[in-house]
Amino acid sequence: MAPTTRREIIKSACFAAAAGLASFIKSPLFAAVQGKAIIGFKPGYLKLHRSGELKRRGEALWALMERCELCPRMCGVNKLKGEKGFCGADAQLEVSSFHPHFGEEKPLVGSGGSGAIFLTHCGLRCVFCINWQISQGGAGYRLSIADLADMMLHLQAGGCPNINFVTPTHYAPHILLAVDSAAARGLKIPLVYNTCGWERLSILKVLDGVVDIYLPDFKYADGRMAAKYSSGALAYVQDTQQALLEMHR
Ligand code: SF4
Numbered sequence: 001m002a003p004t005t006r007r008e009i010i011k012s013a014c015f016a017a018a019a020g021l022a023s024f025i026k027s028p029l030f031a032a033v034q035g036k037a038i039i040g041f042k043p044g045y046l047k048l049h050r051s052g053e054l055k056r057r058g059e060a061l062w063a064l065m066e067r068c069e070l071c072p073r074m075c076g077v078n079k080l081k082g083e084k085g086f087c088g089a090d091a092q093l094e095v096s097s098f099h100p101h102f103g104e105e106k107p108l109v110g111s112g113g114s115g116a117i118f119l120t121h122c123g124l125r126c127v128f129c130i131n132w133q134i135s136q137g138g139a140g141y142r143l144s145i146a147d148l149a150d151m152m153l154h155l156q157a158g159g160c161p162n163i164n165f166v167t168p169t170h171y172a173p174h175i176l177l178a179v180d181s182a183a184a185r186g187l188k189i190p191l192v193y194n195t196c197g198w199e200r201l202s203i204l205k206v207l208d209g210v211v212d213i214y215l216p217d218f219k220y221a222d223g224r225m226a227a228k229y230s231s232g233a234l235a236y237v238q239d240t241q242q243a244l245l246e247m248h249r
Pocket residue numbers: 068069070071072073074075076077079084085086087088089123169170
């Protein structure tokens with residue numbers, strides 16, 4: 001029987017990775033992210049939306065911005081009062097661009113392109129960032145949660161097989177609330193969390209059942225290098241190892 005829950009799908013995907021690409025391309029996850037109809041496949045966020053849990057989780061994350069601990073920097077600024085964190089973000093959502101992305105990992109692209117939404121700012125702040133203008137230069141537009149929901153629906157209507165949040169960590173509350181709003185209006189494609197990998201376990205637990213596919217980096221195996229090239233992130237290695245295990249359990 002085809003897997004129907006996120007856990008079953010991840011297990012399926014992990015098995016497929018072990019068994020090789022030939023198996024993976026037959027898996028429900030592969031088909032689901034490419035937008036093919038899979039009987040019984042439904043992203044987990046739909047159930048959480050219907051029960052009201054998705055909105056509750058989004059509001060709980062929103063409250064964390066009063067003394068922000070959304071990412072491992074835990075810099076504690078009050079974003080709700082307009083303070084900007086180490087990441088450069090306050091509570092106002094900023095988005096740089098959104099479009100079908102054909103340069104993403106191939107299984108996510110399908111025929112319509114991965115539905116990428118590039119979020120402005122970043123808490124890791126690497127010296128080698130290829131998106132520096134967005135992550136550290138502040139390129140973007142101040143938009144509402146309703147705007148973010150509209151973007152997702154627009155990408156879905158245009159044939160994108162998934163929504164791909166690029167650098168989402170500092171806007172996790174906005175994302176959950178926007179997904180809740182978009183789900184009420186027909187969003188039904190999988191969510192990709194395209195992250196630097198430096199995530200807090202407590203936040204990943206809030207995302208359990210919401211995110212369908214994690215697409216994390218693992219940038220360093222030596223904390224001294226992480227500190228040198230990613231703005232003092234000495235604990236990147238340990239934090240990210242734990243985060244990866246949580247994402248793939
Ligand atoms: S998300 Fe930004 S404001 Fe919040 S802890 Fe991280 S760096 Fe600080």
